[in-house]
Amino acid sequence: MxxxxxxxxxxxxxxxxxxxxxxxxxxxxxxxxxxxxxxxxxxxxxxxxxxxxGLVELHTDNLERHIQPRPGVDWPHASAIIAHDAELASTGITTVFDAMRVGSIPSGARKYLKYARGLSQELWQLREQDALKISHFLHLRAEVCSETLIAELEEFDQDDRVGLVSIMDHTPGQRQFRDLSKLEAYMKGKYAMDDDTFMQHVAQLKTLRDRHGDAHEVETVKAARRFGAVLASHDDTTEDQVRVSAGHGIRLAEFPTTVEAAKACHTHGIKVMMGAPNVIRGGSHSGNVSARELAERDHLDIMSSDYVPSALLLSAVMLGQLWGDMPRGIRTVTQTPAQAVGLEDRxxxxxxxxxxxxxxxxxxxxxxxxxxxxxxxxxx
Structure with a gap:
């Protein structure tokens, strides 16, 4: 019955x-x-x-935080996935696109090793066992400034519930880290880098971008089409970058860093997603544009909890109060993100x-x- x-x-x-x-x-x-x-x-x-x-989360680093609660600590993955799932449920998130990096750097000053293929398989095993509370999809964060991106993308196919692919470019000196001092503070604080190691890291990333970046971007666009996934940009800063994104068929922009970029996104019919912590804190921790400013200028469509799951609902309520329109605020974490990735049933x-x-x-x-x-x- x-x-x-x-x-x-x-x-x-x-x-x-x-x-x-x-x-x-x-x-x-x-x-x-x-x-x-x-x-x-x-x-x-x-x-x-x-x-x-229920809230729809398109970009969260929360699963990565659970599998590596401290630098160098690899937590048992099944335990981490179940804890992550329960945490999101407790904050009202009922659909999540789990962000996993593809594109690794196995050599150099700061190594990034591959993990997405194995972790996603463990995630789907738990889903098949009915061990998860909420609905999970994959969000592959394709880092073009890397050595192994193409090979890692080829490990996935249409059966992997890849719903979102974002083109990431963390080359120092542009996009999120135009201000190198912000990157320096982050890397030294999180990974205890000294001056020489940090400069080696910066030089390596710039070399990788010059060597592989353009080809990796092209292959990421192809992979998203192969998966049937929505393609997103990340940290667009200029009108020219948005124009390139639009040329790729991108319809979702994650965290544009300037008013100029966010305005250009709307000109090209691209939805703008910003981080909930930015709204709550009143500004970006990287020194980029304030999400509240974009909201006041009507250049904001979707919110993401980013690195604080409980921030998602609070940011929507705060936007509802800012706009004097609670349904509009709630849409930024429910209907609009669902429609942006083609989920019409929620x-x-x-x-x-x-x-x-x-x-x-x-x-x-x-x-x-x-x-x-x-x-x-x-x-x-």
Missing amino acids: TEELILANATLILPDEMVTGSLRISGETIAEVNTGAAVPSGAVDCEGDFLCP GALQAGARADLLRFRLRSDVPALSAVWARGQRVA
Whole structure:
């Protein structure tokens, strides 16, 4: 018998409005959306709490943080994946595109070894065992400034749930790290590099970019097409860089670093995604453009938790307050990211959609979650 659940007397955050109403969930889907404050017999009285769709996360480093909680520490992967999955569920994220780097540097001052193929296989094994609470896809972060990118991309195919491929270029002196002092502080703080080692690292990356960068970019575009994945740019800074992105068919820009780039993205029909910590902290930790400034200029579409999973819902609420439009703020973490990667079955409270939901109320303007459902099952 199909299980049913009615969540009543809630403030429903619909795509374009908020209404008092109820949801009837049948199995894994939303069967009905009704208005009114009535609480039928057997229904859960939400006491006016907000109900919104489960959050859709397109870019998070959280799994990498779990498998390597400290530099040089390789945590057991099954344990790390399960902990990562549970953590995201607890923050209201019900769909995640797990970011994994492809493109390694096995030699030099700062080595980056391959890991994505093996980690993704362990992730899918756990999924097949029904050990995961939420929906997982792959986000392959293709680092063009590397030695092994093409070979690593060839290890994946259409059966690997690769939903997103981003073209990454972390060559020092441009994009995210135009200011070398920011990169220096990061590398020395995280990896305890001395001056000589840092300069060797910078020189190696620039050499790799000159040697492989253009070919790697071309092959990344081809790989995304082969996977049937959405292609994204990363850290676009200038109009020229955005123009190149548009030429590749890119329709999603991760973390443009300037107003100029974000404006150009919208001119070319490219959605702009920014990091939730940027909104919450009031600025970029790398010294780049403020996400709030982009929001005020209407150049922001999608939010990502980036490196703090709990930041995703809070950033959406803060944007809703900034815009004076809570449904618009919530869309940046639900419907808009879902549509950007072609997931039409989630992201909005409507009949027939997946029953991915969260219930929360505001405490001193901060969202406090009380329940999360994925495919109709409570997961937090």
